[in-house]
Amino acid sequence: MMEPIFLQPVFKERIWGGTALRDRFGYAIPSDHTGECWAISGHPHGQSTVLNGEYKGMGLGDLWKKHRKELFGDDQNEVFPLLTKILDANSDLSVQVHPDDEYAGIHENGELGKTECWYIIDCKPGAELVYGHHARTKAELEHMINNGEWDRLLRRVPIRPGDFLFVPSGTIHALCEGTLVLETQQSSDTTYRVYDYDRTDEKGNKRELHLDKALDVITVPHRDQDLHFEKEAHEGATITCFIRSKYFSVYKWEISGEGEFPKTAPYLLVSVIGGSGSVTVGDKSFPLKKGDHFILPNPVQSFRTEGKMEWIVSHP
Numbered sequence: 001m002m003e004p005i006f007l008q009p010v011f012k013e014r015i016w017g018g019t020a021l022r023d024r025f026g027y028a029i030p031s032d033h034t035g036e037c038w039a040i041s042g043h044p045h046g047q048s049t050v051l052n053g054e055y056k057g058m059g060l061g062d063l064w065k066k067h068r069k070e071l072f073g074d075d076q077n078e079v080f081p082l083l084t085k086i087l088d089a090n091s092d093l094s095v096q097v098h099p100d101d102e103y104a105g106i107h108e109n110g111e112l113g114k115t116e117c118w119y120i121i122d123c124k125p126g127a128e129l130v131y132g133h134h135a136r137t138k139a140e141l142e143h144m145i146n147n148g149e150w151d152r153l154l155r156r157v158p159i160r161p162g163d164f165l166f167v168p169s170g171t172i173h174a175l176c177e178g179t180l181v182l183e184t185q186q187s188s189d190t191t192y193r194v195y196d197y198d199r200t201d202e203k204g205n206k207r208e209l210h211l212d213k214a215l216d217v218i219t220v221p222h223r224d225q226d227l228h229f230e231k232e233a234h235e236g237a238t239i240t241c242f243i244r245s246k247y248f249s250v251y252k253w254e255i256s257g258e259g260e261f262p263k264t265a266p267y268l269l270v271s272v273i274g275g276s277g278s279v280t281v282g283d284k285s286f287p288l289k290k291g292d293h294f295i296l297p298n299p300v301q302s303f304r305t306e307g308k309m310e311w312i313v314s315h316p
Contacts, residue, residue, distance in 0.1 A: 004294040010046035012036035018090025025291035039293040042080025045189045073266030073298040085183040089175040095195040099217045100169040113169045116185030120163040124178030128156045132222035164242045170219035184314045253311035260304045265315035268296040277307015
């Protein structure tokens with residue numbers, strides 16, 4: 001398949017969701033409480049669907065199972081390894097933590113662990129998020145959780161549009177009200193909820209917490225991540241590498257004008273988060289707009305871009 005694989009997202013309603021996915025990206029969302037766009041997903045809880053070419057109508061997870069070698073090279077993962085989301089935090093998300101691969105494999109029926117990262121597309125003035133905690137020992141962590149000492153325990157950090165944060169498994173975290181984020185993560189849907197602000201649903205029920213498992217996996221003491229961004233200027237684009245980790249590498253492409261690029265990984269996941277333009281493979285050009293998501297598969301060796309766009313690009 002010598003062309004991009006364009007994908008139809010899956011949308012998830014959430015108690016904390018809003019309308020930004022419609023208002024900012026033009027998506028046809030299911031309700032005014034839509035919190036998640038699973039944009040590039042092979043996970044069984046929400047597969048993206050191929051929109052073009054010979055595999056049109058196929059789910060990404062199924063595509064991986066049936067055509068992995070020809071489309072994705074020598075990747076040995078049993079499942080499509082990454083998941084790209086856009087999250088609309090119209091109100092605060094629960095404070096949560098994710099397990100690593102070993103713990104999830106044992107306790108979550110073989111599910112992958114969940115290391116993730118966030119690119120802040122937009123946020124309200126003065127926005128912040130929960131990232132880490134102040135407990136020095138497991139005993140202190142358990143005491144503070146059991147006694148509801150959330151203001152003492154939780155570490156809050158200010159954010160601005162354009163910020164990038166790496167969230168390894170074991171990190172307590174939560175997006176807060178007024179934040180629009182692109183998330184790149186392992187393909188996992190395992191979350192342990194630590195605190196939910198005592199919220200109730202329309203029936204007066206609080207959401208389930210998972211304190212035993214959370215206490216098993218929270219990293220103590222919290223460790224900040226020392227990130228060093230690498231920026232390269234090319235003809236037609238400036239490329240910033242945010243991170244190269246065990247699970248994924250993530251970049252921001254700021255495209256202006258025309259440029260030609262080799263594909264530097266077996267396959268690339270691309271989300272257009274701003275602007276418009278085109279990508280050309282061989283002699284075939286494909287128009288792009290904000291909100292488009294596609295994969296450049298293994299047979300594509302190089303591609304050309306034109307326009308003024310912002311991309312978030314990732315690969316395993």
